[in-house]
Amino acid sequence: MIYRIAIFGLTGLVLGALTALFLVFGPTGWGGTKIGPWQINTLIGSSDADAMTRAVVARRGLLALNQNEAIYFSADFDDDDRRFNAECTYRLTFTDPPQAGWWSLTLYAEDEFLAQNGEGLHSMTADDFMHRDEDPVTAIISPRPVDGPGLRISSAQAGAFNLTLRLYRPDPAVITAPETTHMPSIERMSCGGAS
Amino acid sequence: MIRWLAPLAALAIAAFIGFWLILNAVPGLIMGKAMERIQADGAQINQVVHVTPTSEDSRRVVRPSPDILYSICLYDVREAPLDVTIPADEDGLIASVSFFDANTNNFMNLRPEGAARNVQLGEEIAAPTRTGIVLYRRILTNRVSMETAETQRQAFRCEAAP
Numbered sequence: 075m076i077y078r079i080a081i082f083g084l085t086g087l088v089l090g091a092l093t094a095l096f097l098v099f100g101p102t103g104w105g106g107t108k109i110g111p112w113q114i115n116t117l118i119g120s121s122d123a124d125a126m127t128r129a130v131v132a133r134r135g136l137l138a139l140n141q142n143e144a145i146y147f148s149a150d151f152d153d154d155d156r157r158f159n160a161e162c163t164y165r166l167t168f169t170d171p172p173q174a175g176w177w178s179l180t181l182y183a184e185d186e187f188l189a190q191n192g193e194g195l196h197s198m199t200a201d202d203f204m205h206r207d208e209d210p211v212t213a214i215i216s217p218r219p220v221d222g223p224g225l226r227i228s229s230a231q232a233g234a235f236n237l238t239l240r241l242y243r244p245d246p247a248v249i250t251a252p253e254t255t256h257m258p259s260i261e262r263m264s265c266g267g268a269s
Numbered sequence: 270m271i272r273w274l275a276p277l278a279a280l281a282i283a284a285f286i287g288f289w290l291i292l293n294a295v296p297g298l299i300m301g302k303a304m305e306r307i308q309a310d311g312a313q314i315n316q317v318v319h320v321t322p323t324s325e326d327s328r329r330v331v332r333p334s335p336d337i338l339y340s341i342c343l344y345d346v347r348e349a350p351l352d353v354t355i356p357a358d359e360d361g362l363i364a365s366v367s368f369f370d371a372n373t374n375n376f377m378n379l380r381p382e383g384a385a386r387n388v389q390l391g392e393e394i395a396a397p398t399r400t401g402i403v404l405y406r407r408i409l410t411n412r413v414s415m416e417t418a419e420t421q422r423q424a425f426r427c428e429a430a431p
Contacts, residue, residue, distance in 0.1 A: 075275065082276035083283040090287025098295055119375035121397075125292040132296035132373045135332050136303055137404055143365055143378040176363050176408055178336045186331040188324070196325070196335045201411045238332065242363050242408065 098129045104148050105130070111155070112147045112239070112257045116249055134186055135238075141249050147239040152260045160189075160232040162265035163216040168203065170256040171211075175243030176200050179258075181215065184233030191230035198225050213258075296373040303330055304343050304402065314345045315429045317405075319422060322415070338418050340405040342427035347399045349429045350391030356405075356424035357385040359417075364407040366425065371398035385424055392430075403427055 105127050106115025117123040118131050119140035131138055138146060151157055152164060166179075180197040183189040188196045198213055202225055213225040215237075220226060229235055237260070241248060248255050306329045312318040319340045323333040333339070344351045355366050358381035368377040368390065376397055379388065390396050390403070405425040407418050 075272070078276045079279045083279040086280035086283030086285075087287040089280075090284035090289075091291045092287075093284070094288045094291035094295075098292070119373075121374040121376060123374075125289070128373060129292050129295040132299040133331070136299060136330050136373060137367075137369055137402065138375070139365070139367055139378060140375040143367065143375075176410070178334060178408075180332075180334055180336075182332055187328050188333070188335060190325045192325075194325075194335075199336050199410070205411075240334065 094129075097126070098133055103130070103150070104134070104146075107252050109147070109253055109255060109257050111149045111151045111153055111260050113149070114145060114147045114252045114255075116141045116145060116252065118146055141244070144240055144242045145244050145248065145252075147241070147255075147257060149237045149239075149260060150234070152262045154262065156262060158229075158235045158237070159265060160217055160229040160235055162229075163214065163220065163263045164229075165261045165263050166213045166215065166258045167261070168211045168213075168256075168258045171200065171203050172239060172241050173245040173248050173255065174200075174241035177239060177241045179213075179227070179237060179239045181227045181229060181232060182236045182238060183231065184235060186236075189228065189230060189232035189235070191228055191232070193228040193230060195226055195228040198227060214263075297371055300369075300371055300373050300401075304400070306330075307341060307343060312341065312343055314343050315351055315427060317342045317425055317427050319419075322409075336409050338407040338409055338415075338422055340407075340422050340425050342403040342405075342425075343400070344390060344396075344403055344427065345400045346391035346396050349431075350389045350393075351396075351403070352426075352428050352430050353388050353390055353403055354424060354426040355379050355386050355388065356381050356421055358382055359421050360413060362408060362410060362413060364405070364421075367404045367406065368394065368396075368401065369404065370396065370401045389430060 104113050104115045119138045178199040215227045217230040323335045327333045364381050366379045
Protein backbone atom coordinates (compact mmCIF):
# COMPACT_ATOMS: atom_id res chain seq x y z
CA MET A 75 0.00 0.00 0.00
CA ILE A 76 2.73 2.45 0.97
CA TYR A 77 4.60 1.53 -2.18
CA ARG A 78 1.52 2.33 -4.26
CA ILE A 79 1.00 5.67 -2.49
CA ALA A 80 4.62 6.60 -3.11
CA ILE A 81 4.37 5.75 -6.82
CA PHE A 82 1.14 7.74 -7.20
CA GLY A 83 2.58 10.62 -5.21
CA LEU A 84 5.66 10.78 -7.38
CA THR A 85 3.55 10.56 -10.51
CA GLY A 86 1.36 13.39 -9.23
CA LEU A 87 4.36 15.56 -8.47
CA VAL A 88 5.71 15.11 -11.98
CA LEU A 89 2.30 15.65 -13.59
CA GLY A 90 1.73 18.83 -11.58
CA ALA A 91 5.17 20.16 -12.46
CA LEU A 92 4.77 19.35 -16.15
CA THR A 93 1.33 20.96 -16.24
CA ALA A 94 2.74 24.15 -14.73
CA LEU A 95 5.63 24.20 -17.21
CA PHE A 96 3.27 23.57 -20.12
CA LEU A 97 0.98 26.42 -19.11
CA VAL A 98 3.74 28.94 -18.40
CA PHE A 99 5.83 28.14 -21.47
CA GLY A 100 2.88 27.24 -23.67
CA PRO A 101 -0.47 28.77 -24.39
CA THR A 102 -1.22 30.88 -21.32
CA GLY A 103 -1.78 34.55 -22.08
CA TRP A 104 -1.41 37.56 -19.83
CA GLY A 105 -4.84 37.12 -18.30
CA GLY A 106 -6.84 40.12 -17.14
CA THR A 107 -9.33 42.15 -19.15
CA LYS A 108 -10.03 41.69 -22.85
CA ILE A 109 -10.87 44.68 -25.06
CA GLY A 110 -11.46 43.43 -28.58
CA PRO A 111 -8.23 41.67 -29.57
CA TRP A 112 -6.30 43.44 -26.79
CA GLN A 113 -5.62 42.04 -23.37
CA ILE A 114 -4.53 43.96 -20.28
CA ASN A 115 -3.60 42.73 -16.84
CA THR A 116 -3.14 45.59 -14.40
CA LEU A 117 -1.42 43.24 -11.94
CA ILE A 118 1.65 42.92 -14.18
CA GLY A 119 4.77 43.87 -12.24
CA SER A 120 2.84 43.99 -8.97
CA SER A 121 3.55 41.93 -5.88
CA ASP A 122 -0.23 41.39 -5.77
CA ALA A 123 -0.04 39.37 -9.00
CA ASP A 124 -1.09 35.73 -8.73
CA ALA A 125 1.56 33.07 -9.26
CA MET A 126 0.47 32.27 -12.83
CA THR A 127 0.55 35.94 -13.89
CA ARG A 128 3.97 36.42 -12.32
CA ALA A 129 5.36 33.31 -14.04
CA VAL A 130 3.95 34.25 -17.45
CA VAL A 131 5.21 37.82 -17.11
CA ALA A 132 8.67 36.51 -16.16
CA ARG A 133 8.73 34.49 -19.37
CA ARG A 134 7.11 36.96 -21.74
CA GLY A 135 7.76 40.37 -20.20
CA LEU A 136 10.56 40.28 -17.66
CA LEU A 137 11.16 43.65 -15.96
CA ALA A 138 7.65 44.89 -16.76
CA LEU A 139 6.67 47.92 -14.71
CA ASN A 140 3.73 48.04 -12.35
CA GLN A 141 0.68 50.12 -13.16
CA ASN A 142 1.93 53.19 -11.29
CA GLU A 143 4.43 53.74 -14.08
CA ALA A 144 3.17 51.83 -17.10
CA ILE A 145 0.56 49.41 -18.31
CA TYR A 146 0.75 47.01 -21.21
CA PHE A 147 -1.89 45.99 -23.73
CA SER A 148 -1.03 42.86 -25.65
CA ALA A 149 -2.56 41.32 -28.79
CA ASP A 150 -1.85 37.97 -30.46
CA PHE A 151 -5.00 37.93 -32.63
CA ASP A 152 -6.76 40.24 -35.08
CA ASP A 153 -10.30 41.61 -34.76
CA ASP A 154 -11.68 38.33 -36.11
CA ASP A 155 -9.76 36.27 -33.58
CA ARG A 156 -7.24 34.92 -36.09
CA ARG A 157 -3.68 34.44 -34.82
CA PHE A 158 -1.28 37.00 -36.27
CA ASN A 159 0.66 35.73 -39.25
CA ALA A 160 3.82 37.46 -40.43
CA GLU A 161 2.88 36.88 -44.07
CA CYS A 162 -0.39 38.83 -43.75
CA THR A 163 -1.02 42.56 -43.96
CA TYR A 164 -2.98 44.27 -41.18
CA ARG A 165 -4.37 47.77 -40.71
CA LEU A 166 -4.47 49.33 -37.26
CA THR A 167 -6.95 52.17 -36.85
CA PHE A 168 -6.71 54.56 -33.90
CA THR A 169 -9.96 56.44 -33.38
CA ASP A 170 -8.32 58.19 -30.40
CA PRO A 171 -4.74 58.42 -29.20
CA PRO A 172 -3.93 56.17 -26.24
CA GLN A 173 -4.55 58.03 -22.98
CA ALA A 174 -1.13 58.32 -21.39
CA GLY A 175 1.87 60.58 -20.91
CA TRP A 176 3.61 58.67 -23.66
CA TRP A 177 3.03 55.44 -25.51
CA SER A 178 4.57 53.07 -27.99
CA LEU A 179 3.33 50.15 -30.04
CA THR A 180 5.91 47.44 -30.71
CA LEU A 181 5.82 44.27 -32.79
CA TYR A 182 7.58 41.28 -31.24
CA ALA A 183 8.44 38.14 -33.14
CA GLU A 184 7.31 34.71 -32.02
CA ASP A 185 10.47 34.37 -29.88
CA GLU A 186 9.49 37.49 -27.85
CA PHE A 187 12.32 39.61 -29.29
CA LEU A 188 12.39 42.19 -32.10
CA ALA A 189 12.13 40.53 -35.49
CA GLN A 190 15.49 40.08 -37.17
CA ASN A 191 14.66 41.44 -40.59
CA GLY A 192 17.10 44.32 -41.03
CA GLU A 193 14.34 46.85 -41.64
CA GLY A 194 14.35 48.63 -38.28
CA LEU A 195 10.58 49.16 -38.44
CA HIS A 196 9.60 47.60 -35.13
CA SER A 197 7.34 50.21 -33.57
CA MET A 198 5.39 53.45 -33.65
CA THR A 199 5.11 55.97 -30.83
CA ALA A 200 3.13 58.97 -29.62
CA ASP A 201 5.53 61.12 -31.65
CA ASP A 202 4.53 59.40 -34.89
CA PHE A 203 0.87 59.83 -34.00
CA MET A 204 1.21 63.58 -33.43
CA HIS A 205 2.79 64.11 -36.80
CA ARG A 206 0.14 62.30 -38.82
CA ASP A 207 -2.23 64.44 -40.83
CA GLU A 208 -5.07 61.94 -41.06
CA ASP A 209 -8.15 61.12 -39.02
CA PRO A 210 -8.35 58.44 -37.85
CA VAL A 211 -4.65 57.62 -37.74
CA THR A 212 -3.80 54.28 -39.30
CA ALA A 213 -0.72 52.08 -39.43
CA ILE A 214 0.07 49.10 -41.60
CA ILE A 215 1.72 45.91 -40.44
CA SER A 216 3.15 44.02 -43.35
CA PRO A 217 6.16 41.89 -44.24
CA ARG A 218 6.83 43.99 -47.34
CA PRO A 219 6.66 47.71 -48.19
CA VAL A 220 3.18 48.84 -49.22
CA ASP A 221 2.03 51.66 -51.47
CA GLY A 222 1.22 54.96 -49.84
CA PRO A 223 2.80 57.22 -47.24
CA GLY A 224 1.29 55.59 -44.13
CA LEU A 225 3.15 54.36 -41.11
CA ARG A 226 4.41 50.80 -41.45
CA ILE A 227 5.66 48.28 -38.95
CA SER A 228 7.45 45.33 -40.52
CA SER A 229 6.35 41.79 -39.69
CA ALA A 230 9.05 40.18 -41.87
CA GLN A 231 10.66 37.18 -40.12
CA ALA A 232 8.29 37.62 -37.15
CA GLY A 233 6.29 34.37 -37.34
CA ALA A 234 3.17 34.34 -35.16
CA PHE A 235 3.97 37.77 -33.78
CA ASN A 236 2.62 39.83 -30.89
CA LEU A 237 1.73 43.50 -30.61
CA THR A 238 2.41 45.30 -27.33
CA LEU A 239 1.06 48.77 -26.61
CA ARG A 240 2.94 50.37 -23.70
CA LEU A 241 1.25 53.27 -21.94
CA TYR A 242 3.65 55.21 -19.72
CA ARG A 243 2.03 57.27 -16.97
CA PRO A 244 -1.43 56.16 -18.08
CA ASP A 245 -4.52 58.20 -17.31
CA PRO A 246 -6.08 56.92 -14.06
CA ALA A 247 -9.24 55.97 -15.98
CA VAL A 248 -7.26 53.46 -18.02
CA ILE A 249 -6.24 51.68 -14.83
CA THR A 250 -9.56 51.82 -13.03
CA ALA A 251 -11.73 51.01 -16.05
CA PRO A 252 -9.51 49.56 -18.79
CA GLU A 253 -12.54 48.19 -20.63
CA THR A 254 -13.56 51.77 -21.50
CA THR A 255 -10.23 52.49 -23.23
CA HIS A 256 -10.38 53.22 -26.95
CA MET A 257 -8.04 50.63 -28.42
CA PRO A 258 -6.95 50.49 -32.06
CA SER A 259 -8.78 48.00 -34.22
CA ILE A 260 -6.68 45.39 -36.04
CA GLU A 261 -8.07 44.43 -39.42
CA ARG A 262 -6.50 41.74 -41.60
CA MET A 263 -6.33 43.17 -45.11
CA SER A 264 -4.79 40.33 -47.03
CA CYS A 265 -2.82 37.22 -46.49
CA GLY A 266 -0.45 35.78 -49.04
CA GLY A 267 -2.44 37.46 -51.80
CA ALA A 268 -5.87 36.46 -50.45
CA SER A 269 -8.06 38.45 -48.06
CA MET B 270 -12.12 0.69 -4.65
CA ILE B 271 -11.26 1.86 -1.16
CA ARG B 272 -7.71 0.63 -1.51
CA TRP B 273 -7.26 3.12 -4.37
CA LEU B 274 -8.49 6.12 -2.38
CA ALA B 275 -5.23 6.80 -0.56
CA PRO B 276 -3.05 6.52 -3.71
CA LEU B 277 -5.44 8.74 -5.68
CA ALA B 278 -5.47 11.29 -2.87
CA ALA B 279 -1.65 11.19 -2.86
CA LEU B 280 -1.69 11.75 -6.63
CA ALA B 281 -3.98 14.79 -6.36
CA ILE B 282 -2.14 16.37 -3.45
CA ALA B 283 1.29 15.77 -5.00
CA ALA B 284 0.09 17.16 -8.35
CA PHE B 285 -1.05 20.35 -6.63
CA ILE B 286 2.26 20.63 -4.78
CA GLY B 287 4.28 20.03 -7.97
CA PHE B 288 2.20 22.61 -9.85
CA TRP B 289 2.55 25.18 -7.08
CA LEU B 290 6.28 24.64 -6.62
CA ILE B 291 7.10 25.07 -10.30
CA LEU B 292 4.81 28.05 -10.69
CA ASN B 293 6.49 29.86 -7.82
CA ALA B 294 10.00 28.85 -8.85
CA VAL B 295 9.78 30.02 -12.47
CA PRO B 296 10.03 33.82 -11.90
CA GLY B 297 13.12 33.50 -9.69
CA LEU B 298 14.79 31.10 -12.10
CA ILE B 299 14.12 33.31 -15.13
CA MET B 300 15.29 36.41 -13.25
CA GLY B 301 18.44 34.60 -12.13
CA LYS B 302 19.15 33.48 -15.67
CA ALA B 303 18.66 37.03 -16.99
CA MET B 304 21.05 38.38 -14.35
CA GLU B 305 23.62 35.74 -15.31
CA ARG B 306 23.35 36.72 -18.98
CA ILE B 307 23.77 40.40 -18.15
CA GLN B 308 26.81 39.58 -16.02
CA ALA B 309 28.22 37.48 -18.84
CA ASP B 310 28.13 40.65 -20.94
CA GLY B 311 30.48 42.30 -18.47
CA ALA B 312 28.12 43.85 -15.92
CA GLN B 313 29.45 44.06 -12.37
CA ILE B 314 27.28 43.76 -9.27
CA ASN B 315 26.33 47.15 -7.82
CA GLN B 316 27.54 49.05 -10.87
CA VAL B 317 25.62 50.63 -13.73
CA VAL B 318 25.84 49.35 -17.27
CA HIS B 319 24.53 51.69 -19.95
CA VAL B 320 22.98 49.28 -22.42
CA THR B 321 23.56 49.82 -26.13
CA PRO B 322 20.44 51.31 -27.78
CA THR B 323 17.94 48.53 -28.49
CA SER B 324 18.09 46.83 -31.85
CA GLU B 325 16.94 43.52 -33.25
CA ASP B 326 20.24 42.10 -31.96
CA SER B 327 19.28 42.91 -28.34
CA ARG B 328 18.48 39.45 -26.99
CA ARG B 329 19.35 39.40 -23.30
CA VAL B 330 15.93 40.31 -21.86
CA VAL B 331 12.68 39.60 -23.70
CA ARG B 332 10.62 42.40 -25.21
CA PRO B 333 13.06 45.27 -25.20
CA SER B 334 11.59 48.53 -26.48
CA PRO B 335 13.37 50.14 -29.44
CA ASP B 336 12.06 53.51 -28.24
CA ILE B 337 13.65 53.43 -24.80
CA LEU B 338 17.21 53.80 -23.61
CA TYR B 339 18.06 51.41 -20.78
CA SER B 340 20.72 51.42 -18.09
CA ILE B 341 20.88 48.56 -15.65
CA CYS B 342 22.30 47.88 -12.20
CA LEU B 343 22.42 44.35 -10.79
CA TYR B 344 22.22 44.79 -7.05
CA ASP B 345 23.28 42.74 -4.07
CA VAL B 346 22.60 44.34 -0.68
CA ARG B 347 23.87 41.44 1.46
CA GLU B 348 27.05 43.28 2.42
CA ALA B 349 25.91 46.89 2.33
CA PRO B 350 23.00 49.07 1.17
CA LEU B 351 23.06 50.39 -2.37
CA ASP B 352 23.37 54.10 -3.13
CA VAL B 353 21.34 54.95 -6.21
CA THR B 354 21.48 58.32 -7.97
CA ILE B 355 18.27 59.39 -9.68
CA PRO B 356 19.18 61.77 -12.53
CA ALA B 357 17.76 65.29 -12.67
CA ASP B 358 14.61 66.07 -14.60
CA GLU B 359 16.22 67.96 -17.46
CA ASP B 360 13.37 68.41 -19.88
CA GLY B 361 10.14 67.05 -18.42
CA LEU B 362 10.30 63.97 -20.59
CA ILE B 363 9.60 60.53 -19.27
CA ALA B 364 12.31 58.66 -17.45
CA SER B 365 12.13 56.37 -14.47
CA VAL B 366 14.24 54.32 -12.11
CA SER B 367 12.56 51.01 -11.30
CA PHE B 368 13.47 48.46 -8.67
CA PHE B 369 12.84 44.74 -9.20
CA ASP B 370 13.33 42.00 -6.62
CA ALA B 371 14.65 38.52 -7.39
CA ASN B 372 11.08 37.30 -7.92
CA THR B 373 10.48 39.88 -10.69
CA ASN B 374 8.22 42.15 -8.61
CA ASN B 375 8.56 45.84 -9.45
CA PHE B 376 8.50 47.09 -5.87
CA MET B 377 9.42 50.73 -6.42
CA ASN B 378 9.45 53.33 -9.19
CA LEU B 379 11.08 56.73 -8.84
CA ARG B 380 10.88 59.56 -11.32
CA PRO B 381 13.43 62.29 -11.91
CA GLU B 382 12.10 65.42 -10.19
CA GLY B 383 14.08 68.64 -10.11
CA ALA B 384 17.72 68.10 -9.23
CA ALA B 385 19.48 64.76 -9.12
CA ARG B 386 19.06 62.96 -5.79
CA ASN B 387 20.28 59.90 -3.97
CA VAL B 388 18.27 57.10 -2.42
CA GLN B 389 19.55 54.11 -0.52
CA LEU B 390 18.23 50.64 -1.28
CA GLY B 391 18.39 48.36 1.73
CA GLU B 392 17.91 51.25 4.19
CA GLU B 393 15.70 54.09 3.00
CA ILE B 394 13.98 51.74 0.55
CA ALA B 395 13.39 48.22 1.84
CA ALA B 396 14.65 45.50 -0.50
CA PRO B 397 12.26 42.51 -0.52
CA THR B 398 15.12 40.27 -1.66
CA ARG B 399 18.87 40.73 -1.31
CA THR B 400 19.51 40.63 -5.02
CA GLY B 401 17.65 42.10 -7.97
CA ILE B 402 17.80 44.75 -10.65
CA VAL B 403 17.53 48.53 -10.74
CA LEU B 404 16.58 49.69 -14.20
CA TYR B 405 16.75 53.20 -15.66
CA ARG B 406 14.46 53.85 -18.59
CA ARG B 407 14.56 56.95 -20.75
CA ILE B 408 12.11 57.34 -23.59
CA LEU B 409 13.50 58.46 -26.90
CA THR B 410 11.45 61.13 -28.61
CA ASN B 411 11.86 63.54 -31.47
CA ARG B 412 12.22 66.34 -28.91
CA VAL B 413 15.57 65.17 -27.60
CA SER B 414 18.57 63.93 -29.54
CA MET B 415 20.16 60.59 -28.77
CA GLU B 416 23.29 62.45 -27.71
CA THR B 417 21.36 64.42 -25.08
CA ALA B 418 19.61 61.30 -23.79
CA GLU B 419 22.97 59.52 -23.61
CA THR B 420 24.46 62.37 -21.61
CA GLN B 421 21.49 62.51 -19.26
CA ARG B 422 21.53 58.82 -18.43
CA GLN B 423 25.19 58.98 -17.39
CA ALA B 424 23.87 60.61 -14.19
CA PHE B 425 22.17 57.34 -13.19
CA ARG B 426 24.54 55.58 -10.83
CA CYS B 427 24.56 52.83 -8.27
CA GLU B 428 27.25 51.68 -5.88
CA ALA B 429 27.54 49.91 -2.55
CA ALA B 430 27.28 52.36 0.34
CA PRO B 431 30.61 52.94 2.10
